[in-house]
Amino acid sequence: MSEEVSLSDYQYPTEPTWCPGCGDFAILRSVKASLTDLGLAPHESLIVSGIGCGSKLPHYMNVNGFHSVHGRPVAVATGAKMANPDMNVVVTAGDGDSYGIGGNHFLHACRRNIGITQIVEDNRVYGLTKGQYSPTSHQGFVTKTSPEGAIEPPVRPVPTALTSGATFIARTFSGSVKEMTKILAKAMDHEGYALVDVLQPCVTFNPGRSYDFYNDLVYELDDDYDPTDRKAAEEKAKEWGDRIPLGVIYEEDRPTYEEQVPALSEGPIVNRSLDPEERSGVDLEELKREFI
Amino acid sequence: MIKNDMTILIGGDAGQGIQSTGNGFIQSLTRAGLFPFGRQDYRSRIRGGHNFFEIRVSGEQIYTHTDGVDLLVALTEDSVGKHLDEIVPGGGVLYDENFDLDSGTFEGRDVQPFPVPFTSIATDEGGAKVMANTAAIGAVAGLTGFDISYINRIVEENFAVKGDSVVENNVQVAEAGKKYAESKGYEFDYDLSPLPGKPDRMVIDGNQAFALGALTGGCNFISAYPMTPSTSILEWLTKHSAELDIVIKQPESELAAINMAIGAGHVGARSLVTTSGGGFSLMVESLGLAGMTETPIVIAEVQRPGPSTGLPTRTGQGDLSSVVFASQGDSPRLVLAPATIEEAFQAGKRAFDLAEKYQLPVVVLSDQHLADSIRAVPPEEFDTSVDIDRGELLSAEDLEDLEGDYLRHEFTESGVSPRAVPGNKKAVYKTTGNEHDERGDITEDPDLRTRMMDKRMKKVDKALESEFSGPLLYGPETADITFIGWGSTYGAVREAVDRLNEGGTKASFYHFDEIWPLEAGEIKDLLESSRRTLLVENNYSGQLASLITRETGAETPDRILKYDGRPFTPEMILAEVRDLEEVE
Numbered sequence: 053m054s055e056e057v058s059l060s061d062y063q064y065p066t067e068p069t070w071c072p073g074c075g076d077f078a079i080l081r082s083v084k085a086s087l088t089d090l091g092l093a094p095h096e097s098l099i100v101s102g103i104g105c106g107s108k109l110p111h112y113m114n115v116n117g118f119h120s121v122h123g124r125p126v127a128v129a130t131g132a133k134m135a136n137p138d139m140n141v142v143v144t145a146g147d148g149d150s151y152g153i154g155g156n157h158f159l160h161a162c163r164r165n166i167g168i169t170q171i172v173e174d175n176r177v178y179g180l181t182k183g184q185y186s187p188t189s190h191q192g193f194v195t196k197t198s199p200e201g202a203i204e205p206p207v208r209p210v211p212t213a214l215t216s217g218a219t220f221i222a223r224t225f226s227g228s229v230k231e232m233t234k235i236l237a238k239a240m241d242h243e244g245y246a247l248v249d250v251l252q253p254c255v256t257f258n259p260g261r262s263y264d265f266y267n268d269l270v271y272e273l274d275d276d277y278d279p280t281d282r283k284a285a286e287e288k289a290k291e292w293g294d295r296i297p298l299g300v301i302y303e304e305d306r307p308t309y310e311e312q313v314p315a316l317s318e319g320p321i322v323n324r325s326l327d328p329e330e331r332s333g334v335d336l337e338e339l340k341r342e343f344i
Numbered sequence: 345m346i347k348n349d350m351t352i353l354i355g356g357d358a359g360q361g362i363q364s365t366g367n368g369f370i371q372s373l374t375r376a377g378l379f380p381f382g383r384q385d386y387r388s389r390i391r392g393g394h395n396f397f398e399i400r401v402s403g404e405q406i407y408t409h410t411d412g413v414d415l416l417v418a419l420t421e422d423s424v425g426k427h428l429d430e431i432v433p434g435g436g437v438l439y440d441e442n443f444d445l446d447s448g449t450f451e452g453r454d455v456q457p458f459p460v461p462f463t464s465i466a467t468d469e470g471g472a473k474v475m476a477n478t479a480a481i482g483a484v485a486g487l488t489g490f491d492i493s494y495i496n497r498i499v500e501e502n503f504a505v506k507g508d509s510v511v512e513n514n515v516q517v518a519e520a521g522k523k524y525a526e527s528k529g530y531e532f533d534y535d536l537s538p539l540p541g542k543p544d545r546m547v548i549d550g551n552q553a554f555a556l557g558a559l560t561g562g563c564n565f566i567s568a569y570p571m572t573p574s575t576s577i578l579e580w581l582t583k584h585s586a587e588l589d590i591v592i593k594q595p596e597s598e599l600a601a602i603n604m605a606i607g608a609g610h611v612g613a614r615s616l617v618t619t620s621g622g623g624f625s626l627m628v629e630s631l632g633l634a635g636m637t638e639t640p641i642v643i644a645e646v647q648r649p650g651p652s653t654g655l656p657t658r659t660g661q662g663d664l665s666s667v668v669f670a671s672q673g674d675s676p677r678l679v680l681a682p683a684t685i686e687e688a689f690q691a692g693k694r695a696f697d698l699a700e701k702y703q704l705p706v707v708v709l710s711d712q713h714l715a716d717s718i719r720a721v722p723p724e725e726f727d728t729s730v731d732i733d734r735g736e737l738l739s740a741e742d743l744e745d746l747e748g749d750y751l752r753h754e755f756t757e758s759g760v761s762p763r764a765v766p767g768n769k770k771a772v773y774k775t776t777g778n779e780h781d782e783r784g785d786i787t788e789d790p791d792l793r794t795r796m797m798d799k800r801m802k803k804v805d806k807a808l809e810s811e812f813s814g815p816l817l818y819g820p821e822t823a824d825i826t827f828i829g830w831g832s833t834y835g836a837v838r839e840a841v842d843r844l845n846e847g848g849t850k851a852s853f854y855h856f857d858e859i860w861p862l863e864a865g866e867i868k869d870l871l872e873s874s875r876r877t878l879l880v881e882n883n884y885s886g887q888l889a890s891l892i893t894r895e896t897g898a899e900t901p902d903r904i905l906k907y908d909g910r911p912f913t914p915e916m917i918l919a920e921v922r923d924l925e926e927v928e
Contacts, residue, residue, distance in 0.1 A: 066785055094772045098611070103777075110774055111785060116766035118610055119776035119786075121633050124603040127595070131607025131615070134591050135565055139611065139767060160596040314586040315564075321591050322612035322765065326562035327730040332588045336560060336728035339584070343546035344723070 059088045064114040075226035075252030076106050079173055082229050083144065084113055086236035090140075097140040100129040102149035105180045106173030106252070109144045123153030126161050129168045136320040137167065137310040140240060147174040151207045152187040158247075162216035165244040166309040171236065172209065172247070173226075175254035176261055183257035193260075209249045211289040214302055220246035221289075221302040225270050226253065227263045231298065238300060244308045251296070266296070273299035280304065347535045348378060348403035350414040352484060353430070355396040355423030356477070358389055362419070365477040366397030367547070367718070368502055369484070372494040373401050374547050374720040377539030381406050381835075383717045383911070388572070388656040394422055403539060407684065407719070408835030411915040414534060415487070417480050419462070421445060431455050436532050438483055438525075440476070458487060458530050460521065469520040470513035478514045482521025490536040492522050546721050550688045550714035550832075551576040553726065554644060557692025558616055559588065562732045563642070565613035567593040567604035572656050573712040574618040574646035581616075598623035602630045602643070609634070609641045610775075612765035614696045618644040621663040622653070624707075628670045631705055635675040635800060637775040638753065638761065640699035640706075644692075647711040649909045658909030659712035661831050661882040667707045668860045668891065674797065676804045678702065679860035681709045683834035686725045687857050688714060693727075698811060701735030702803045703763060709859060711882070713911040714832035736762045743770040751782040755795060759802030804861050814863035815870075819845065819852030825921065826874040827853040828867075828900075830888050833880050836912035843914060844921070856888065868896040878924070879903045880917060 062084040070076045087097060094115045101107035103122035110117025120128045125143045133141040143150075150158055150172045161170065177195070178184040185195045185202040188209070192201035213221045220242040224232040232250065239246035251270070253262050277299070278284060285302035310316055318324065325331040352369075356362050366382055373380040379402045386395045400409050412432040418424045418439040431437065433454040439445070441459030450457045460483045466475035478499070485492045496515045503511045548556075555577045566585075568578040578594070585592040591613070595601050598619055605615035619627065624645045634641050645667055649660030667679055678698055682688040691708045699706040743750070743764055750771035754761040761782075764771035774784040779796060781787045815828070819841050827837050837853050844851035854870065856862070871877050871892070879889040879900050884907040889900040904920045906912055 093769065095767060095769045098766050100607070108786070111776070114772060115774075116772055117774035117776075117784070118607070118637070119774065119778060120603065120606070120637075121629055121777050124599065124630060124633075127600040127603030128607035128610070130595075130600070131565070131567060131593075131604030131609075131613075132611045133607075134593060134604070135608035135613035135615070136611045136767065156596050157600055160600070313591055315589040315591045318589065321564050321589065324564075324589065326564060326614060326732045326734075328559055328562070328564075328588050328590075329730060331564070334584075334588055336556075336730075337723075340546060340556070340723050340726060340728065343548045343552070344544045 057088050057091050057093050059084055061094055062087065062113045062115065064112060066111055068112045069108065070105060071256045073255040074105070075175060075254070076109065076173060078226040078229045078232065079106065079144070079171070079250055079252065080109055080112055082232040082236050083109065083171070085233040086240060089233065089237050090240060092140055097142060098132055099142045099144055100125040100132065101143065102145035102154065103180070104146035104149050106144060106146045107149060123149055124157070125149065126154055126157035126168070126170060130161065130166050133166055133168050134310055134313065136322045137316060138320050141168045142240065143168060143170045144173065147172055147176060147188045148178050148186045151209060155187070159216045161245050162213050162218035162247070164309045165217070165219050165306055167244055169239045169246045169248065172249045173252050174209065174249050175252045175258055176206070177254050177258035179254050179257050208292065209247065210301055213247045214285060214289050218247050218302070219244040219304040219306050220300070222246070222248045222300045223251065223296070223298050224248060225251045225266055225298055227266060231272060235300065242303070244306060269294065269296045270298050271295060273297050273301070345533055345535050348401065348537060348539070350534045351398060351400045351410065351412060352415045352417060353396055353398045353413045353427055354417040354419065354480070355394065355427055356419030358387065358393050358395050359391040360419050361474065361477050362395045362397045365481060366399060368498050369481050369495070370399060370718055371498045371547050374545055375497065376491065376494045377542040378403065378536065379405050379720055381409055381717065381719050383409055383713065386657050394420070394426055396423070396427070401536065406839070408839050408914060410839070411913045415484065417484060419477060419480060424449065428453070428455065434533055436487070438480060438487065456530070456532065458483070458525065458532070460524050462521065465520045465524060466517055470517040472513070475514055475517045478517045479521035482518035483525040486522035486525025487530060487532045488534050488536040491538055492518060494538065544723065546723050546726070547718055548685060548721055549716055549718040550682070550685050550710060551646065551716070552580050553685045553689040554682070554692040554708065554710065555580040556726060557689035558642070558696070560728050560730055561693040561696040562614045562730070563590065563616045563696055565591045565605065565608040565615040566618070567595055567601040567608070567615065568618040569595060569598045569601045569623060571620045571623045573648055573715045574620050574644060576715070577618045577644055577646070598626040599630070602627040602641070605641045606630060606634050606639050609639045610637070610766070614700070616642045616644065618646070620646050620648050621650045621666065624663065624667065631677065632671045632673065632675045633777045634705040635671070635677060636777045638703040638800070640703055642695040642699050642706050642708065644708045644710065646715045647709065649907065655909040657712065659832065659882060659911050660907060660909060661711055662884065662887070662907065664709065664859060664883070664887040664891065667709055674801060676704045676800045677707060677860065678704065678804065678807055679707045679709055681830045681857060681859045682714065683831055683855050683857060685714070685719055685721055689726045691857070697733045698807065700737065701733060701760070702807050703735070703760060704803060709831065711832050736760050738762050738764045738771070740768060743768050746770050749783070752784045753780060753782045753796065755782060755799055758806050759799045760806070808861040808863065812858045812861070812863055814866045815854040815856045817852060817854055820850060821852070823850040823852035824875050825849060825851045826870065826877045827851070827880055828877060828888070829853070829880040830856040830859060833882055833912050836914050836917055837880050839914035840917040840921070843918060859888070862891060862895045864895040867892055868898050871896070871898040871900065877902060878921065880912065881905055882912065883907055
């Protein structure tokens with residue numbers, strides 16, 4: 053951790069290309085604020101993104117960014133974390149990226165408990181391709197590719213993460229930057245995999261899921277709610293529709309993947325010698341004897 | 345008496361220990377100073393179904409199997425029928441005398457039946473039927489005069505973990521098999537005599553040699569999804585990962601595998617992905633991502649015949665075009681193609697330096713025949729002295745002296761931009777699969793786009809100029825017949841060349857251990873100056889031939905192609921040569 057970090061350290065000159073009113077602006081603000089609050093300097097994090105409006109996020113702040121391909125940021129982030137567990141590795145990607153094309157990586161990241169934070173900019177529509185239904189779109193959603201209304205029920209990220217073994221699951225709303233910032237900081241602080249599903253209005257292509265729409269439904273979980281109580285979390289995870297709970301829904305202490313990898317017991321592999329003999333003390337000439 | 349020159353084929357069902365028996369016998373032959381070449385033929389199933397292991401043994405180094413079997417060791421009735429036609433005149437069949445063979449099985453053939461009761465020897469002497477294969481190998485020693493102490497020693501070493509009684513039982517069974525065969529007074533015109541006094545040699549296959557090379561080359565991260573015939577690379581490195589501190593991940597898919605390798609490579613690991621053609625096809629989008637973001641990764645693509653699932657356990661060279669060209673848009677990569685077990689090691693050792701020096705993906709293209717074939721190789725062929733070259737990688741000290749902003753994709757003369765790994769205060773940067781500027785920010789500027797494409801592709805030219813040395817020659821510089829090939833066809837072609845030269849036809853052989861970029865000028869001269877040039881490939885369309893024509897304009901009309909999933913033998917190549925010469 054660096055001594056003094058301020059929000060301005062994260063300023064970057066590139067102007068976002070998002071629509072005015074896009075929920076991504078608030079997410080960007082919260083990502084920067086939460087990193088600042090954690091005292092992390094820009095060089096200490098790597099933000100990996102996929103493809104979509106929200107995946108452009110690392111381009112709009114001063115941070116190490118890897119803007120990968122659609123569906124794969126969790127895999128890229130997992131590789132980076134395993135090679136350098138000292139790095140704060142964060143994924144920012146949309147709902148199509150995270151729950152559609154990248155759904156398999158999401159499921160396995162949950163059970164793997166790899167120490168990355170997956171922030172899903174969940175606007176429940178494909179925005180960058182200009183308005184098609186997404187994996188989290190509501191049934192009946194009329195789009196250019198669902199003129200009669202979307203047929204499938206939506207993916208339910210929170211219960212899915214819970215049954216898949218995630219050790220930190222939160223939902224937040226881009227209409228409340230302050231709460232979101234706290235949640236993001238907690239998620240990044242969590243040892244192990246953390247999912248933050250961010251309800252994010254797309255004012256252009258999903259106007260039905262607007263700030264007003266969510267404001268009527270969302271509520272913050274109060275202090276009485278214990279996210280470490282799995283039974284309670286299972287109940288809370290089901291809640292969706294007339295009322296949508298926001299906050300940390302589930303939290304559990306479980307060894308992370310990377311701390312169980314024998315090769316990482318002496319620190320990040322990237323900080324150690326590439327020479328296998330120097331690194332491990334094994335004599336390669338001796339190793340050859342297994343073939344003799 | 346034929347001395348130290350024969351092919352033994354052990355046939356049986358999957359699950360009968362054909363592979364371990366074959367491997368053990370090869371170890372014994374190696375210890376005895378002989379030169380074995382072993383290859384497996386197996387199917388995509390766990391139990392049942394015919395498998396075989398073929399061992400050719402010689403008094404000098406050999407690189408290939410050949411047509412014709414001198415001794416068939418049949419562990420099932422099925423094996424007799426399946427291989428009888430392959431047995432050379434004067435050859436023999438060692439089989440369990442309790443097999444229910446048709447009375448006329450050997451009638452009218454110049455083949456000697458050697459019935460030995462493997463199963464009852466195994467049960468009587470060892471107490472278990474599974475040792476029938478050991479009885480059979482003992483009988484092979486009895487028939488060929490091979491010193492059984494070499495077999496017993498390997499049995500002792502290989503079975504030591506299973507306890508003394510297993511060792512003792514197996515040794516007794518081997519001895520009993522030998523004695524039985526001897527007691528029958530079978531006359532068999534082959535002799536396997538030790539050639540003692542040789543220094544220790546390694547018994548190693550192509551995948552293991554590649555893995556050892558990768559390790560020596562500094563590989564410290566592997567993410568791989570199991571896929572035949574690549575899997576044993578992952579398995580061997582995994583076996584040693586804890587003692588050697590290598591991060592190993594078997595992830596949820598090939599898509600995850602390559603992207604994890606990219607993530608690890610981006611932060612400074614030397615990452616490896618192992619797969620076969622199907623997995624490679626899934627990875628293609630991210631191959632481009634590595635090219636675009638200039639992330640070093642190494643992909644070992646161990647071919648099997650496609651398309652689709654194809655022949656999962658068999659051999660082929662049908663992925664050359666795929667690994668050279670697969671991409672949306674022109675995307676940089678280097679492709680190495682080892683031909684021998686020694687070259688597999690070298691490719692593994694070299695690939696990681698190339699990937700880091702040129703900041704791009706390097707594909708090492710191998711195939712099942714190379715992957716699974718084993719030979720005795722002197723240890724000095726595998727130079728484990730470590731000499732890592734990370735190219736223009738910026739150290740913390742370099743970055744301390746950096747003035748101004750760090751530009752990850754800076755335009756340079758060579759196309760290679762000095763690279764910092766994320767984590768340093770002086771080099772906070774982005775990169776992206778989108779077209780980008782020097783800083784790594786997205787751009788749509790036509791001029792920048794053109795310069796960035798030029799920069800990335802220039803690295804490939806630079807690698808060709810600085811690293812690649814063109815095809816390797818075997819045989820005389822000028823010849824009447826010049827073969828051109830790549831990969832595991834090497835052994836068969838090399839021996840065909842030897843036999844042609846022995847027979848008075850001047851023959852030579854060029855093989856490409858570096859496939860892409862292709863050294864064009866030299867090949868063009870070669871094609872234009874040879875009387876007859878023959879391209880030998882294990883694929884349908886002659887993919888190297890097409891690549892050569894594409895790069896040089898030189899025609900390559902004469903091609904020897906085989907795409908039945910089986911490797912070439914020297915005899916097959918010589919037969920093709922005869923056919924071609926007759927046509928003229």
